[in-house]
Amino acid sequence: MSKKPTNPITKIFALIGGFQVAIVCMVLLLILTWLSTLEQTGPGGLYWTLEKYFSFGAYYVRPTLYGNDLPIYLPGGYWVCAIFTLNLLFGGLMRMRKGWKHAPILVSHFSMLMLMIGGAMTYHQSREAYMLLAVGETGDSAFSLTELSIEIAEVKEGQKQEPLVISSELLAGVRGKPTRQREFLLPNFPFDATVSEYHIHNELFPVQGNAPEGVHVVDGYYAMPTEPTGAEETNLSACIITLKERSSGKQHELLLFEGISHDLTVTIEDKIYGLRLHGEIWNTPFRVRLDDSRGEKHPGTGMAMIYESDVTVLDENGSAERKFKIEMNKPLRYKDLTFYQTSWNDAGPKVESGFTVKTNPSDQWPKYAIYTCGVALFVHFIIKLFGFVSNSIARSKNEQ
Amino acid sequence: MAKCRLPLHLKVHNAIATTVMNLRKLALGLVPMIALTSCDENTNPVEVSETRKLTSYDDESNLAVAMPKNWRRVPSTRFRDYNCKFNEIGEVYISIGSGDIKSNAERWLKQFGDTREVVVSELEKLDVMGSKAVILEAEGTFAGMRGVTIEDAGLLGLLVETRGNLITVKMIGKKEEVQAQRENFIAFSKSIQWK
Numbered sequence: 264m265s266k267k268p269t270n271p272i273t274k275i276f277a278l279i280g281g282f283q284v285a286i287v288c289m290v291l292l293l294i295l296t297w298l299s300t301l302e303q304t305g306p307g308g309l310y311w312t313l314e315k316y317f318s319f320g321a322y323y324v325r326p327t328l329y330g331n332d333l334p335i336y337l338p339g340g341y342w343v344c345a346i347f348t349l350n351l352l353f354g355g356l357m358r359m360r361k362g363w364k365h366a367p368i369l370v371s372h373f374s375m376l377m378l379m380i381g382g383a384m385t386y387h388q389s390r391e392a393y394m395l396l397a398v399g400e401t402g403d404s405a406f407s408l409t410e411l412s413i414e415i416a417e418v419k420e421g422q423k424q425e426p427l428v429i430s431s432e433l434l435a436g437v438r439g440k441p442t443r444q445r446e447f448l449l450p451n452f453p454f455d456a457t458v459s460e461y462h463i464h465n466e467l468f469p470v471q472g473n474a475p476e477g478v479h480v481v482d483g484y485y486a487m488p489t490e491p492t493g494a495e496e497t498n499l500s501a502c503i504i505t506l507k508e509r510s511s512g513k514q515h516e517l518l519l520f521e522g523i524s525h526d527l528t529v530t531i532e533d534k535i536y537g538l539r540l541h542g543e544i545w546n547t548p549f550r551v552r553l554d555d556s557r558g559e560k561h562p563g564t565g566m567a568m569i570y571e572s573d574v575t576v577l578d579e580n581g582s583a584e585r586k587f588k589i590e591m592n593k594p595l596r597y598k599d600l601t602f603y604q605t606s607w608n609d610a611g612p613k614v615e616s617g618f619t620v621k622t623n624p625s626d627q628w629p630k631y632a633i634y635t636c637g638v639a640l641f642v643h644f645i646i647k648l649f650g651f652v653s654n655s656i657a658r659s660k661n662e663q
Numbered sequence: 664m665a666k667c668r669l670p671l672h673l674k675v676h677n678a679i680a681t682t683v684m685n686l687r688k689l690a691l692g693l694v695p696m697i698a699l700t701s702c703d704e705n706t707n708p709v710e711v712s713e714t715r716k717l718t719s720y721d722d723e724s725n726l727a728v729a730m731p732k733n734w735r736r737v738p739s740t741r742f743r744d745y746n747c748k749f750n751e752i753g754e755v756y757i758s759i760g761s762g763d764i765k766s767n768a769e770r771w772l773k774q775f776g777d778t779r780e781v782v783v784s785e786l787e788k789l790d791v792m793g794s795k796a797v798i799l800e801a802e803g804t805f806a807g808m809r810g811v812t813i814e815d816a817g818l819l820g821l822l823v824e825t826r827g828n829l830i831t832v833k834m835i836g837k838k839e840e841v842q843a844q845r846e847n848f849i850a851f852s853k854s855i856q857w858k
Contacts, residue, residue: 401719402719403718403719404718404719404720406720414715418730420729421727421728421729421730421854423717423721424717425714425715425716425717426714426715426717427711427712427713427714428711428713428714428715429711430713433705433709433711435705436705436706437705437706443706444706445705445706445707445708445709446708446709447708447709447710447711448708448709448710448711449710449711450710450712451712467738469738469740471810471811472810482735482737482748483737483748484737484738520738523738523739524723524739525723525724525736525739526723526736527735527736527737527738528730528734528735528736529735530732530733530734530735533732534732535730535732537736544715544718544720546715546716546718
């Protein structure tokens with residue numbers, strides 16, 4: 264029988280690394296995954312369900328099943344994973360008996376730990392954006408469908424200059440919280456900005472006659488907030504941005520709406536500035552040209568059934584570096600970026616391919632972790648089998 | 664040490680009791696962690712200096728235009744590909760459409776209650792986008808499509824046929840304001856180019 268720990272720190276390690284915590288964590292993860300899978304098919308949609316169940320800020324979850332809130336609260340998936348990771352670390356790697364015989368189990372624990380850490384890295388470090396190309400077009404950037412930024416750029420002789428980016432991370436405190444506001448200090452410009460009335464989903468209207476009561480009219484337009492849809496990428500955010508000139512205190516108000524595909528402008532101190540609210544733009548480290556795109560749709564529907572694209576990666580000078588064929592489940596992996604084809608459309612004058620562009624430092628970790636775990640458990644099984652057979656033979660010899 | 668054999672129900676009871684106790688301890692440990700992470704409301708003033716390089720994504724339209732400094736660009740609409748405002752109610756917008764110069768010019772005049780026939784060859788000409796554009800002017804009470812009515816209004820319009828499209832630039836506002844913006848209007852129209 265193992266010795267009971269007496270040191271408080273050892274006790275804590277023993278508690279966190281215990282079997283009970285491991286079992287509770289795994290059962291909770293199973294329940295959370297099951298409930299979130301059911302819930303994401305409802306009006307919440309995938310994005311918001313993942314946020315609700317597995318985000319850093321989701322300390323606890325009240326599940327909704329078939330439109331009804333269940334009378335239970337569960338811990339958030341992120342935190343269950345965090346405790347499970349500690350459990351694997353303390354229990355698997357620190358408390359476990361060491362020795363060659365236990366090496367495969369130790370390795371399998373290590374691989375599971377690697378899987379969990381990989382998951383955390385994916386959550387915190389990965390970025391995902393979308394690139395849409397028509398055949399013959401070359402892309403050098405992708406844009407996020409869910410993370411919105413505000414960009415401010417000077418416009419000289421009709422030419423937009425390099426924009427300043429107020430990132431989605433900085434806007435997180437006001438996004439979807441219309442009563443809050445946040446001030447952004449912009450030392451590169453002669454003004455500072457305050458963002459307020461940030462609604463997640465809106466419709467934009469020009470004022471015709473009298474505007475509805477309670478709406479905020481800016482330059483003849485107002486945004487009417489509506490219930491966000493479950494598919495986050497289809498929501499159209501809007502906010503008010505107030506620019507305050509530092510020298511005079513004069514204020515300029517603009518209504519930014521995600522659905523506007525160009526900059527709105529304001530003139531301050533004889534310079535034109537363009538402002539825009541849209542998906543964060545991500546400059547890719549190389550350019551991609553879509554050479555050809557082929558696909559088939561489900562009969563009688565507009566939904567793509569299969570698709571594939573021929574692309575050429577171009578260097579900075581526009582010279583071809585490599586040619587790739589991207590197919591469903593066969594992405595292009597190049598220079599830390601992964602291009603998955605996620606849409607195909609032949610309805611327009613040119614065939615278009617949509618690519619989800621992802622950077623993830625731990626992209627291949629789950630694969631390696633599963634392979635390692637599989638091999639380790641196989642070796643463990645063989646050792647155990649060998650031991651069992653040896654013992655059986657020895658026992659039968661003794662009996663004889 | 665002798666092994667103590669407990670009945671199954673007591674084993675289960677012990678296991679549940681221990682688990683609940685351990686979870687309580689864990690929950691107590693999580694409370695200060697959660698309290699610490701939820702302190703930051705992300706609404707404090709913050710300095711921003713992050714920039715990004717321009718990309719093909721920034722080429723948002725098939726027209727390149729240089730807008731005067733005292734105008735401001737407002738949201739485009741279905742029939743206004745490049746939409747601007749000046750002063751309080753002044754509007755200037757570019758539309759890429761179809762049809763001919765004469766019928767569109769007559770439609771514009773009708774908004775001022777003027778039903779006379781337009782003779783295109785008699786209108787003032789301007790070189791825009793490599794083609795001969797015509798300029799149309801009107802004054803009076805303007806009755807627009809959105810139910811907007813402007814008394815003492817002025818119209819300064821430009822129509823040009825290029826690449827199979829009819830490009831129109833239309834300025835509407837108070838008569839004196841439109842007259843004051845004439846130079847800007849001409850410069851703006853001349854700056855329009857296909858990308």
